[in-house]
Amino acid sequence: MALELSPKQAGEIADSTYALRLSDNMIDAAAGAASARGDFGIVDGQRLTGTTGAGPVSRTTGFGYIAFGKSGARQGECLVAIRGTEKSSAHDWLTNLRMAGVQGPNGYTVHTGFWKLASGILPQVREALRGRNPTVIHVIGHSLGGAAATLVADALHGSSVAGVKLYTFGAPRAGVELHASALTGRLGRENIFRAYHHTDPVPMVPVFPYAHVPYEEEACLLRGSGTLLSVNAHLMPTYLSSVGEQSWRQLRLAQSPKLDTFEAADRWLAEAARGDSISIMLSASALRMILWALRWVLRKAGEMIGYALLGGATIIDYLAKLIYLGTLQSISLARAVENMIAAILRFTGRTLAAGTKLTDAFIQYVLELLFRTVATVAMRAVNQLP
Amino acid sequence: MGLFSELVLFSDVEGVVLKDGVPVEGAEIVQEITYQEPGKIPSRTVKTTADGRFALARVTKGSGLSRVIPGQPSILQRLVIRHGGTEYEGWRHNKNSYELNSELAGQPLRLVCELTNTPDFEGKHYGICRVALE
Numbered sequence: 200m201a202l203e204l205s206p207k208q209a210g211e212i213a214d215s216t217y218a219l220r221l222s223d224n225m226i227d228a229a230a231g232a233a234s235a236r237g238d239f240g241i242v243d244g245q246r247l248t249g250t251t252g253a254g255p256v257s258r259t260t261g262f263g264y265i266a267f268g269k270s271g272a273r274q275g276e277c278l279v280a281i282r283g284t285e286k287s288s289a290h291d292w293l294t295n296l297r298m299a300g301v302q303g304p305n306g307y308t309v310h311t312g313f314w315k316l317a318s319g320i321l322p323q324v325r326e327a328l329r330g331r332n333p334t335v336i337h338v339i340g341h342s343l344g345g346a347a348a349t350l351v352a353d354a355l356h357g358s359s360v361a362g363v364k365l366y367t368f369g370a371p372r373a374g375v376e377l378h379a380s381a382l383t384g385r386l387g388r389e390n391i392f393r394a395y396h397h398t399d400p401v402p403m404v405p406v407f408p409y410a411h412v413p414y415e416e417e418a419c420l421l422r423g424s425g426t427l428l429s430v431n432a433h434l435m436p437t438y439l440s441s442v443g444e445q446s447w448r449q450l451r452l453a454q455s456p457k458l459d460t461f462e463a464a465d466r467w468l469a470e471a472a473r474g475d476s477i478s479i480m481l482s483a484s485a486l487r488m489i490l491w492a493l494r495w496v497l498r499k500a501g502e503m504i505g506y507a508l509l510g511g512a513t514i515i516d517y518l519a520k521l522i523y524l525g526t527l528q529s530i531s532l533a534r535a536v537e538n539m540i541a542a543i544l545r546f547t548g549r550t551l552a553a554g555t556k557l558t559d560a561f562i563q564y565v566l567e568l569l570f571r572t573v574a575t576v577a578m579r580a581v582n583q584l585p
Numbered sequence: 586m587g588l589f590s591e592l593v594l595f596s597d598v599e600g601v602v603l604k605d606g607v608p609v610e611g612a613e614i615v616q617e618i619t620y621q622e623p624g625k626i627p628s629r630t631v632k633t634t635a636d637g638r639f640a641l642a643r644v645t646k647g648s649g650l651s652r653v654i655p656g657q658p659s660i661l662q663r664l665v666i667r668h669g670g671t672e673y674e675g676w677r678h679n680k681n682s683y684e685l686n687s688e689l690a691g692q693p694l695r696l697v698c699e700l701t702n703t704p705d706f707e708g709k710h711y712g713i714c715r716v717a718l719e
Contacts, residue, residue, distance in 0.1 A: 214681060215679070217659040217679065217681065218659060218661060218679035220659060221619050221622075221623060221659075221661060222619065222661055222679075224677075226677060226711050227661060227677060227679055227711075229706065229711070230677060230678060230679065230706060230709050230710055230711045231679050231681070231709055233706070233708055233709050236706065435681065436681050436682050
């Protein structure tokens, strides 16, 4: 199979898509993708458009482009690049805590908003591919465009004989765990290149049961400056600066700690809840750990109560109910949940009052607090995209 | 850059217009900026001096609260050169930062615009203007 694009090439391509939001001149995209335009005929590529809003306030703008490899090493290859979306839509997608999924390109549950964007782009991509038979399709996106790129890659792989390689920067999760697992298997984890900063809030949403591809892998963690969640960490110039001239292999060497088991999550939560050894308020690494721990708590509760309750959608009161019912079944889970609640409150600058009863309503309140905090910071980051 | 400092949409530009290496007097340099919405920033025009030189001071926007939440802009820049009834594509660039001189990764924007050049890419910009060698 063809060689992957370098992190710098993929990053510049992702960055270059923003120029086409208001320009219909492909030169403006090619100018930004300096390291890739020698290999791909971006100037001769096709601008992809999308419509946002509804009724009299709807409007059509550029959402990316498709281009084909020039003669030489990339002959016969194709690239599809998608930009992040506008802030009005981003607000809906990131802050709606009760968002439900929808059946995606291969039958699995995916995020409604991301699939809507991808669905608008796919017919244009398929039309551009008509009569061509690319050997590989590189699908690239930043931010919400990365989530849409994930679903476009999914759909193209399902309907094309070409190999598909996926590259995302600071992308949110596009589908539920089953989707992420299946897509990772079909594309091959070696063909998925996910880069993110540990302080970028956008890849942290939506939360469980949504999952990243490659599934169960750390992907390419980039160390930005600072330890707190940062909107700057989400922006393409920051990503381009972080990847520099490195290869994907070099980027994959940087791994962040994660919680591999319920027991590991339990230990971390106990320490975080005590609050005597680690400062976690708005800490990006603490948030990652909390989200890992939440995932294990939900899995544990799901084993006892049954996942049928979830119905495949991220519905916060269902999550709270599942956790609550789990605490009634298991003393060890109840202790972990209490520690998790304390850790979440500390993350948001609050404390858990002694003797507070962990009702399902209180668990729901704390989960909403957590998700809203993450979504608000994530929304600020995408708000500044053009 | 402080929280409430200005957002630079187009950094200061100094340049010279030449034709076959000879300075061109009276050429019009039209500066266009597309930011957020088409037509939001009015274009402006300067003329080259007897030695072919032109200068455009930076174009800025008050930051308001934008600096509190620093972000990734997309600012389409264009310089069009008009001379002898012909229009030349001088400079096209998508500025992806509010920082001064981000167009050339921190270097000041000094251009040589040779009218006989064929418009082409140079780094992350396009046109007949080339970055002046120091």
